[in-house]
Amino acid sequence: xxxxxxxxxxxxxxxxxxxxxxxxxxxxxxxxxxxxxxGDVFRKIPKYGRFGQEIxxxxxxxxxxxxxxxxxxxxxxxxxxxxxDLLLPRQHTLxxxxxxxxxxxAERLDDFLDVVQIFHLKINDLVxxxxxxxxxxxxxxxxxxxxxxxIHRRLNLYYEQTFKTLxxx
Numbered sequence: 001x002x003x004x005x006x007x008x009x010x011x012x013x014x015x016x017x018x019x020x021x022x023x024x025x026x027x028x029x030x031x032x033x034x035x036x037x038x039g040d041v042f043r044k045i046p047k048y049g050r051f052g053q054e055i056x057x058x059x060x061x062x063x064x065x066x067x068x069x070x071x072x073x074x075x076x077x078x079x080x081x082x083x084x085d086l087l088l089p090r091q092h093t094l095x096x097x098x099x100x101x102x103x104x105x106a107e108r109l110d111d112f113l114d115v116v117q118i119f120h121l122k123i124n125d126l127v128x129x130x131x132x133x134x135x136x137x138x139x140x141x142x143x144x145x146x147x148x149x150x151i152h153r154r155l156n157l158y159y160e161q162t163f164k165t166l167x168x169x
Contacts, residue, residue: 005089006114007078012097013166014121015158016151017132020097023121027095034087038070038098041077043142062153064161067104074099074109102161106168115169126155 010027012020021037028035042059045052051073058065081087087094093116100106123129130151137146 005112007089007112008093009113009115010093010095010117010119011100011115011169012095012119012121013162015123015129015162016154017129017136018121018123020121023119024095024097032092033095034081034092035095035097036074036077036081036099038074038096038101041073045073060150062147062150062157064101064157067102067108070099070101070105071108075112078112100165100168101157103165103168106165118166118169120166129155 010033012024014020021039024035024037027033042055042065045055047053047056051069054069055065064070078087082089094113096113100109123132130148133151134146136142
């Protein structure tokens with residue numbers, strides 16, 4: 001079996017509301033950089049389909065979508081981008097935001113990603129982060145960012161799992 005191609009990759013790490021999506025969008029405008037936000041990928045999946053209902057069960061509570069499902073959806077998204085010639089593996093560099101979110105995902109993606117750079121976006125003020133998320137919820141109709149309990153759960157997940165993933169690299 002042929003060895004899978006490794007995608008040259010830039011990772012954006014940071015707590016919810018730190019600006020990963022904003023910076024990823026800016027970087028994605030540069031030649032040969034392709035921005036993929038897993039949150040955006042999840043939100044584009046029809047809510048009433050099999051995957052959409054399962055994803056909504058987790059995101060509405062501020063918990064992580066299971067690793068297996070996340071990686072399968074990412075792989076399928078990558079395949080679609082390649083089929084549409086929007087991602088040319090030998091030419092483009094991926095800018096990933098929201099993936100990997102934990103150590104297990106980092107291990108599972110290690111065969112696919114050649115991480116060349118990591119940007120860790122920090123916010124030291126949790127009150128400011130919460131305010132940013134609530135403002136974004138109104139602007140982008142992201143209902144999961146309206147609920148403070150969900151926001152706090154997501155921030156805790158970041159510290160408990162995602163932040164620790166940096167040590168993988």
